[in-house]
Amino acid sequence: MATPTLIKGGRSTRSTIALKLLMAVTGLVFIGYVLLHMYGNLKVFAGQDAFDTYAHHLRTFGEPMLPHKGLLWIIRVVLLLSIIGHAYAAFTLWARANSARTSKYVVKKAVAATLSSKMMRWGGVALLLFVVFHLLHLTTHTINVNGDPESPYDRVVSSFQPEQWWVAAIYLLAMVALAMHLRHGVWSACQTLGLTNNARSRMRANSVAVFVAVLVAGGFALVPLSILFGIVD
Amino acid sequence: MKLTLNIWRQANQQAQGAMRTYELDGVSEDMSFLEMLDHLNEQLNEKGEDPVAFDHDCREGICGMCSLMINGQAHGPEVTTTCQLHMRSFKDGDTITIEPWRADPFPVLKDLVVDRSAFDRIIQSGGYISVNTGSAPEANNLPVAKEKADRAFDVATCIGCGACVAACPNGSASLFLGAKITHLGELPQGQPERWTRVVDMVAQHDHEGFGGCTNIGECTAACPKEIPLDVISQLNKDLRTAMRHGL
Ligand code: HEM
Ligand code: SF4
Ligand code: FES
Numbered sequence: 128m129a130t131p132t133l134i135k136g137g138r139s140t141r142s143t144i145a146l147k148l149l150m151a152v153t154g155l156v157f158i159g160y161v162l163l164h165m166y167g168n169l170k171v172f173a174g175q176d177a178f179d180t181y182a183h184h185l186r187t188f189g190e191p192m193l194p195h196k197g198l199l200w201i202i203r204v205v206l207l208l209s210i211i212g213h214a215y216a217a218f219t220l221w222a223r224a225n226s227a228r229t230s231k232y233v234v235k236k237a238v239a240a241t242l243s244s245k246m247m248r249w250g251g252v253a254l255l256l257f258v259v260f261h262l263l264h265l266t267t268h269t270i271n272v273n274g275d276p277e278s279p280y281d282r283v284v285s286s287f288q289p290e291q292w293w294v295a296a297i298y299l300l301a302m303v304a305l306a307m308h309l310r311h312g313v314w315s316a317c318q319t320l321g322l323t324n325n326a327r328s329r330m331r332a333n334s335v336a337v338f339v340a341v342l343v344a345g346g347f348a349l350v351p352l353s354i355l356f357g358i359v360d
Numbered sequence: 361m362k363l364t365l366n367i368w369r370q371a372n373q374q375a376q377g378a379m380r381t382y383e384l385d386g387v388s389e390d391m392s393f394l395e396m397l398d399h400l401n402e403q404l405n406e407k408g409e410d411p412v413a414f415d416h417d418c419r420e421g422i423c424g425m426c427s428l429m430i431n432g433q434a435h436g437p438e439v440t441t442t443c444q445l446h447m448r449s450f451k452d453g454d455t456i457t458i459e460p461w462r463a464d465p466f467p468v469l470k471d472l473v474v475d476r477s478a479f480d481r482i483i484q485s486g487g488y489i490s491v492n493t494g495s496a497p498e499a500n501n502l503p504v505a506k507e508k509a510d511r512a513f514d515v516a517t518c519i520g521c522g523a524c525v526a527a528c529p530n531g532s533a534s535l536f537l538g539a540k541i542t543h544l545g546e547l548p549q550g551q552p553e554r555w556t557r558v559v560d561m562v563a564q565h566d567h568e569g570f571g572g573c574t575n576i577g578e579c580t581a582a583c584p585k586e587i588p589l590d591v592i593s594q595l596n597k598d599l600r601t602a603m604r605h606g607l
Binding site for chain 1: 558
């Protein structure tokens with residue numbers, strides 16, 4: 128509500144822009160993570176031994192300086208804190224946007240918005256649901272348990288068989304959602320971080336965003352696709 | 361030409377408003393959009409009906425008073441202000457929907473008139489420089505690099521019309537705010553208060569109830585002065601610097 132008062136003692140850390148910065152920084156953490164994760168997944172093409180050894184090394188990485196699974200737990204804690212911060216900022220700003228316009232237009236034309244930019248909020252929720260599904264599937268083995276529990280490779284390959292095509296379908300749909308989230312997210316993060324102060328750098332940020340989106344989503348999608356079509360077995 | 365107009369009518373700030381439909385004949389394509397509304401109001405006056413209230417002042421695209429959402433676009437289909445929009449942008453038989461800016465920090469006062477004093481308060485909170493007034497200083501005493509002068513001038517063309525807020529899906533005033541921050545931030549006179557300015561203006565923006573920016577770009581597409589999105593990047597950068605200074 129408009130209130131005819133001037134406020135005193137405003138703080139940068141209490142602003143909507145601070146929330147956006149939180150979203151941008153945690154978003155960059157996710158990008159770093161998905162790039163590494165995708166690299167690991169592509170080891171499927173190097174065969175069962177390479178893939179399982181990689182998964183094993185993730186657990187023994189840094190030993191004896193770190194305890195067993197030490198690195199894995201550090202990553203998990205950082206990701207958990209990031210998702211809490213990211214979702215907190217997203218939902219707070221979502222609520223704020225709703226209360227900034229409680230009377231809607233009868234006719235409203237969008238002339239500049241990309242589809243990706245309009246899907247950020249619901250797409251983000253879809254990604255969160257997917258992350259839960261993914262953890263229940265391949266981390267805790269609660270959903271669709273099959274394959275040798277000692278071989279991550281075997282579990283992945285048996286999950287994406289054509290007989291249960293719906294598993295691959297969920298993963299592929301999630302990658303579409305991820306591509307869209309990154310398409311707008313990377314560009315938006317560049318703006319939020321103040322890196323796009325002229326027309327050229329804005330164009331560059333948009334190109335990088337499309338590149339990252341296609342690279343990450345495409346790289347991830349290759350694995351279920353090649354198993355579905357029998358290229359990897 | 362003959363038009364069908366769907367117009368938001370609301371008696372006062374507290375009243376419940378509604379869309380009303382009017383048929384209007386005898387519109388010339390040389391009329392400005394506001395002259396078309398004047399034409400409608402003459403007819404309403406003759407019939408003894410309450411004329412449609414709308415804001416305007418200069419009618420030459422420089423004051424920022426005129427503010428209409430026309431067929432879902434702030435200031436209508438051209439990149440200009442409503443007063444500089446002409447009826448040749450429409451054709452005979454068109455239906456035109458006219459609404460006020462929709463944002464809770466801009467309450468509707470009557471029909472199509474909104475209260476934009478939230479913008480004045482944002483300016484009051486820091487959109488100025490503090491100097492001792494007196495005789496004009498020697499212009500060459502204060503050199504300003506050409507690129508900085510150009511950028512400051514380009515963004516200083518913001519007329520505070522509020523189209524950016526009206527078009528933004530989040531109801532954010534970041535383009536307006538960014539234009540002011542960039543304008544003063546590029547000039548030597550703006551430096552002493554630069555970091556407190558950005559914190560205070562952003563705090564006032566948030567306090568008024570405007571939304572947060574998600575860099576969608578509807579604002580810059582609607583802006584009659586074509587203020588570019590990079591002012592929002594500049595705004596964010598200045599706020600981040602202020603954060604580093606512990607403000
Ligand atoms: C709780 C689930 C999530 C929600 C509700 C959500 C929502 C959002 C929203 C609203 C934005 C701001 C968009 C904008 O500025 O237009 C955003 C940005 C972003 N998101 Fe998410 N997101 C979620 C999960 C994720 C996940 C799992 C990832 C990583 C794969 C991710 C990566 C990013 C990135 C990189 C950005 C850019 C940061 C920025 O806008 O400055 N998000 N997210
Ligand atoms: S930035 Fe453009 S749209 Fe926004 S108030 Fe200034 S002139 Fe109007
Ligand atoms: S009436 Fe002044 S800008 Fe339109």
